[in-house]
Amino acid sequence: MDPDLSAVDARLDALDADGYLLDADGTDPNQQYLSGFDAPDPFVTLYAGGTHLLFVRSLEFGRAKRDARADTVERFVDFAYDQRLEEHGRREAAAQVRAAFLRDHDVESVAVPPRFPTGTADALREQGIEVVVDHDDAIEQARAVKTDEEIEHVRAAQRANERAMAAAEDLIRGAGVDDEGRLVHEGEVLTSERVREEIEVTLLRDGCALDETIVACGADAADPHDQGSGPLLAEEPIILDIFPRDKATKYHADMTRTFLVGEPSETIEEWFELTDRARKAAIDAVEPGVTGAEVHDAVCDVYEDAGLPTLRSDGSTETGFIHTTGHGVGLAVHEQPSVSQRGGELEPGHVITIEPGLYDPDVGGVRIEDFLVVTEDGAENLTEYPVELTAE
Amino acid sequence: MDPDLSAVDARLDALDADGYLLDADGTDPNQQYLSGFDAPDPFVTLYAGGTHLLFVRSLEFGRAKRDARADTVERFVDFAYDQRLEEHGRREAAAQVRAAFLRDHDVESVAVPPRFPTGTADALREQGIEVVVDHDDAIEQARAVKTDEEIEHVRAAQRANERAMAAAEDLIRGAGVDDEGRLVHEGEVLTSERVREEIEVTLLRDGCALDETIVACGADAADPHDQGSGPLLAEEPIILDIFPRDKATKYHADMTRTFLVGEPSETIEEWFELTDRARKAAIDAVEPGVTGAEVHDAVCDVYEDAGLPTLRSDGSTETGFIHTTGHGVGLAVHEQPSVSQRGGELEPGHVITIEPGLYDPDVGGVRIEDFLVVTEDGAENLTEYPVELTAE
Structure with missing residues (x-):
């Protein structure tokens, strides 16, 4: 099933954001709806320019490519995660690869649902990505x-x-x-x-x-x-x-x-x-x-x-x-x-x-x-x- | 079981925060551990000054008083939620009652786990409450x-x-x-x-x-x-x-x-x-x-x-x-x-x-x-x- 995301498109316009970002595991209904993918640990889904992009750890790569409602699946390692980890530590490395992934898709600002994790939001903001909370949760509205x-x-x-x-x-x-x-x-x-x-x-x-x-x-x-x-x-x-x-x-x-x-x-x-x-x-x-x-x-x-x-x-x-x-x-x-x-x-x-x-x-x-x-x-x-x- | 929260106490000292705040439903393991309470919708738990405080909707009040690991259980209505709703709308009212609840317990700054909802964090910040992400998740560390x-x-x-x-x-x-x-x-x-x-x-x-x-x-x-x-x-x-x-x-x-x-x-x-x-x-x-x-x-x-x-x-x-x-x-x-x-x-x-x-x-x-x-x-x-x- 391809969800009707016109409500999400409209919200991105209204909030003047380049993409809609989720960071949640497969039990999260918004994540299920947007990604069509199930995984026990949190993963990132970006909806931007009408396309779905998944950003996952290596362990989930094969299954995500096969099962997810995604035009593209990319991995942490594709953005030099290990080197960044070595140099900057876990937290900074995770923030850097997420920001690099977003910028690689020309996304400088994202809308996120109210329950998007603050740790990720603050880390992206530190990397210069604008994070706007979509208080009316356009994905939940689309789901309704x-x-x-x-x-x-x-x-x-x-x-x-x-x-x-x-x-x-x-x-x-x-x-x-x-x-x-x-x-x-x-x-x-x-x-x-x-x-x-x-x-x-x-x-x-x-x-x-x-x-x-x-x-x-x-x-x-x-x-x-x-x-x-x-x-x-x-x-x-x-x-x-x-x-x-x-x-x-x-x-x-x-x-x-x-x-x-x-x-x-x-x-x-x-x-x-x-x-x-x-x-x-x-x-x-x-x-x-x-x-x-x-x-x-x-x-x-x-x-x-x-x-x-x-x-x-x-x-x-x-x-x-x-x-x-x-x-x-x-x-x-x-x-x-x-x-x-x-x-x-x-x-x-x-x-x-x-x-x-x-x-x-x-x-x-x-x-x-x-x-x-x-x-x-x-x-x-x-x-x-x-x-x-x-x-x- | 009373959890050993000395790691959380130490983190609050290190982050110079007045309390540790959760906003999650009963499926969240940190929430289970800190509140000892299970509810299908998100509720707020504050750990401050060595005491556990729950902040819930009316529907959960009786059960929370009976079941939760909480010294105090308070409700949205105790902080004039309905009047605030009438005057300011849902989002602002929810932010105001949470901030009022925190201030009523002398809490001006809170530490939150990385997956604390950004919607709540940003709303509390707008009310002048300082929100610091505890990237090392002291409650998960205590749970370990x-x-x-x-x-x-x-x-x-x-x-x-x-x-x-x-x-x-x-x-x-x-x-x-x-x-x-x-x-x-x-x-x-x-x-x-x-x-x-x-x-x-x-x-x-x-x-x-x-x-x-x-x-x-x-x-x-x-x-x-x-x-x-x-x-x-x-x-x-x-x-x-x-x-x-x-x-x-x-x-x-x-x-x-x-x-x-x-x-x-x-x-x-x-x-x-x-x-x-x-x-x-x-x-x-x-x-x-x-x-x-x-x-x-x-x-x-x-x-x-x-x-x-x-x-x-x-x-x-x-x-x-x-x-x-x-x-x-x-x-x-x-x-x-x-x-x-x-x-x-x-x-x-x-x-x-x-x-x-x-x-x-x-x-x-x-x-x-x-x-x-x-x-x-x-x-x-x-x-x-x-x-x-x-x-x-």
Whole structure:
């Protein structure tokens, strides 16, 4: 896939910079997008004059020439690194070869993303190269608008995600309950860890990796970023939030469901219904030209009308709706655009989550998350998974 | 575990900085080490006056107060973020609250690691805070010397690693060979992908995660960073390089073995014996006070004496021994100290790999990697796994 870098070209014009420079390893989504190359250690990618140039250590040279989306691949040794090292030491030598590489391509000034390393920036500045921070991160902005091919990648990751969710739901719904109210599977207490393993193994067999999965019950579930641990309990909502990365394409999916075994309390039942209503209201609001802020407002309206606090009504609340409505998903699991109080206009090709939720340490947590692509005239929900608190 | 930060204290004195500042998410090993906190989005940790301070968004506040290695946790809202946002916009507001947080703790100058984000550094400088890059990365240096507890963590990860290697070796050694020379398991051609899945599932069930695993055969194996793909072949060396992370402790292990089904060529047999000899020579050389460069020299000597090129004898060679001898392993899979031409003195508590190897696209690749801890009087090999090219 060749990315559409017109946003980056425009930014270079606006910042009056000769090229766009990255210095990051292959886990960095901007680096993946611009270089098309994966390496465990940081390497340099320069985008200048419409061409992609990679600057790597010898170890990565052959693979970079073969795999990278690069017109040219050059090496430290091509710029007399060893001699410079001998003469000037590691830090100065690294700065000199980077500056020499840039000047060799007529680049005297570079734009860099906000998370570009300060060590490299300061070193280049000492070599007389101008380094301007592109605070709006043109590459991340370019990444936000997905091509049809990228949408197929996230769709495929979401299918795998749904198979993993189904495996986890089967475990939970099929569990018995012991006399302490804990879920039991095949004679053993069912834990967050056991369900997480089921999810992870299912995803692995489907070619997906994931660093974290949330399987949180009771007080754990009241903290949106708590991964959860220990026994799962009947009559308590259990939040499952799964966000795998397809290992081949590197694109992510993201989905959350809340399950409960037994009889929910009135509060949980009400929270679940409200949250599902908030989800639908947000999805209905999504279309090109609408802002992320307006979609977020649709969720806050539902909760506030029901008398529940949100960060919009009280910026320091620790219960109620205490996060944003959603975020972009792609090479990163959290990326642009933001579906929040500060979210800008949605465009066709944006892939976003809609994930309203309610939290209180005394009650637990409820969250429902779907995963959509903004289309020319609205949105397509990429999630094909039922929304049910209890078993039918 | 409370890290020993005396190296950081000394660096702050040397750089005349009031505090050490990080701005990174929970995947950053320095952040893990200093904050003891994990979050998916970047957060700020300040180490000043011997105390740890975290500066987080509201969403992470409760969990940070509970989990982080922090004397104090503060939030953006504590510094009037919303009002500043309204008045000055996102970028200026973020810079102002960070500067206000620092000044509230009497910090006017900060040291930052080389990969600290330039966007944050420049913004703080605009607010009058002095930002000095600590090019020698005192936190990474502190991380390099492991406590007994950390050594137990890497040892535990290595035990899991060996179970995964054994599962993969069983698959490969137990395979048949079809008439095209491909390995066959239970009637299906055995691929890199299938062996990788076996490794990953075994590790997952042992509480370990991994982003990548190398299972590379033939020409793939001739590139040290190629992950490998497709059918595995008899009479070709197959390199398995596994570097999992224990999900609970976040510490890594690292080991490589090379297996061959059938009869090896004379070249491969010679390469394997040389590489094992290089491995032993390097391990014998490891003790406190010896430099990483001397250990690396021990490997280069073995190869060069046999007439094979190394990067020491020819800095631009693409065949032979084309990488360094090893690296530190801990919260990062690649960290200090370096066991290379530029490696400094080894100290007790350093955990390093020793991984000589030979590569040529026309022959394939051979690599053997053990994983050691430097002790008071030598080294302990943390690897308990046989070194055998073919089945006994």
